[in-house]
Amino acid sequence: MTKNGKGFCLWFTGLPSAGKSTIADILTPELRKRGVKVEVFDGDVVRTNLSKGLTFSKEDRDINIRRIGFVCDLLTRNGVNSIAAAISPYRSVRDENRKLIESNGGAFIEVYVSTPVEECEKRDVKGLYKKARAGQLKGFTGVDDPYEAPLNPEIEIKTQSEDPQTSALKILSYLESKNLIPTATKGCSCGCQCGK
Amino acid sequence: MTKNGKGFCLWFTGLPSAGKSTIADILTPELRKRGVKVEVFDGDVVRTNLSKGLTFSKEDRDINIRRIGFVCDLLTRNGVNSIAAAISPYRSVRDENRKLIESNGGAFIEVYVSTPVEECEKRDVKGLYKKARAGQLKGFTGVDDPYEAPLNPEIEIKTQSEDPQTSALKILSYLESKNLIPTATKGCSCGCQCGK
Numbered sequence: 549m550t551k552n553g554k555g556f557c558l559w560f561t562g563l564p565s566a567g568k569s570t571i572a573d574i575l576t577p578e579l580r581k582r583g584v585k586v587e588v589f590d591g592d593v594v595r596t597n598l599s600k601g602l603t604f605s606k607e608d609r610d611i612n613i614r615r616i617g618f619v620c621d622l623l624t625r626n627g628v629n630s631i632a633a634a635i636s637p638y639r640s641v642r643d644e645n646r647k648l649i650e651s652n653g654g655a656f657i658e659v660y661v662s663t664p665v666e667e668c669e670k671r672d673v674k675g676l677y678k679k680a681r682a683g684q685l686k687g688f689t690g691v692d693d694p695y696e697a698p699l700n701p702e703i704e705i706k707t708q709s710e711d712p713q714t715s716a717l718k719i720l721s722y723l724e725s726k727n728l729i730p731t732a733t734k735g736c737s738c739g740c741q742c743g744k
Numbered sequence: 745m746t747k748n749g750k751g752f753c754l755w756f757t758g759l760p761s762a763g764k765s766t767i768a769d770i771l772t773p774e775l776r777k778r779g780v781k782v783e784v785f786d787g788d789v790v791r792t793n794l795s796k797g798l799t800f801s802k803e804d805r806d807i808n809i810r811r812i813g814f815v816c817d818l819l820t821r822n823g824v825n826s827i828a829a830a831i832s833p834y835r836s837v838r839d840e841n842r843k844l845i846e847s848n849g850g851a852f853i854e855v856y857v858s859t860p861v862e863e864c865e866k867r868d869v870k871g872l873y874k875k876a877r878a879g880q881l882k883g884f885t886g887v888d889d890p891y892e893a894p895l896n897p898e899i900e901i902k903t904q905s906e907d908p909q910t911s912a913l914k915i916l917s918y919l920e921s922k923n924l925i926p927t928a929t930k931g932c933s934c935g936c937q938c939g940k
Binding site: 585587597598600601602608611614615618619622623626627628 | 781783793794796797798804807810811814815818819822823824
């Protein structure tokens with residue numbers, strides 16, 4: 549939480565299969581163990597609850613990312629933290645969300661998961677790169693749709709040189725250094741690392 | 745806020761021009777004066793930020809109402825209150841939202857603004873009844889699209905027999921009686937009715 553009682557928004561961005569959700573999934577329970585209120589918006593949550601019916605056109609992608617930003621802002625301005633883990637390929641809309649959230653006192657932390665496309669394609673978690681290369685999927689980010697990397701992300705994660713646990717710890721350290729979360733105390737009597 | 749630190753959701757439902765937004769607009773600043781954190785989802789906010797692209801088919805109306813419920817739940821389960829002021833014509837989806845919000849500890853308060861269709865049509869705030877009667881607008885609730893009144897709303901507001909200020913006070917009294925908001929103390933030294 550910020551000094552003024554507002555939340556932070558960890559905004560993950562990166563290519564499909566870059567590792568955004570994997571890292572978010574490690575980070576989230578660790579934050580909750582420390583008593584940090586956090587809501588997560590990954591692909592599944594968003595598709596089911598916020599963006600049903602939207603396509604992958606630039607216009608619809610922008611609406612989707614703005615919508616996630618709107619919800620993250622609702623939370624951060626009320627002191628609740630959020631994690632967004634969507635490709636969010638366009639710089640301008642990410643920056644719009646930053647502006648919105650910061651204008652209401654929230655902390656916007658852009659986490660660039662910078663895994664190169666070759667590596668993402670090797671992993672191909674959902675088999676979508678294969679489909680895109682075969683022409684069965686049009687407008688796939690990294691294949692035939694653009695991805696605009698952040699220019700000044702607060703955090704860059706290089707998944708080729710570190711494992712997801714290390715990446716999650718790096719983000720926790722960043723949040724601690726900005727006094728946005730309590731520090732973990734290994735000696736906590738109940739062993740829960742709640743930071744108390 | 746509930747005993748367990750969760751928020752409440754005031755869910756207004758009623759025909760177009762029933763008075764939902766008018767009452768919500770009086771209620772909201774009064775709640776904020778008392779230091780109550782509240783976010784409002786009326787037609788404009790929702791159309792701009794959550795439901796762009798949705799039509800007025802039953803399927804899309806349901807998606808829209810579920811989406812508002814999803815966002816209200818995100819807030820209430822984190823201790824932030826919300827006000828939804830949408831027609832929300834279908835009982836089953838309103839009940840779904842109640843179930844979701846209550847399952848996470850939030851208080852769901854259905855506010856039925858029961859203004860009869862004849863009176864709503866007389867007011868016709870946005871001139872939409874006129875258009876619907878002229879056949880220029882299809883699927884308009886109250887004209888050629890159904891409205892299912894709540895069976896057991898927590899609060900019923902009869903706008904024909906009371907003014908919006910009185911209705912807002914009635915809702916405040918309800919929230920006070922359930923210990924969901926602090927009571928207003930007229931003698932507050934700063935005159936802000938913050939309840940302290």
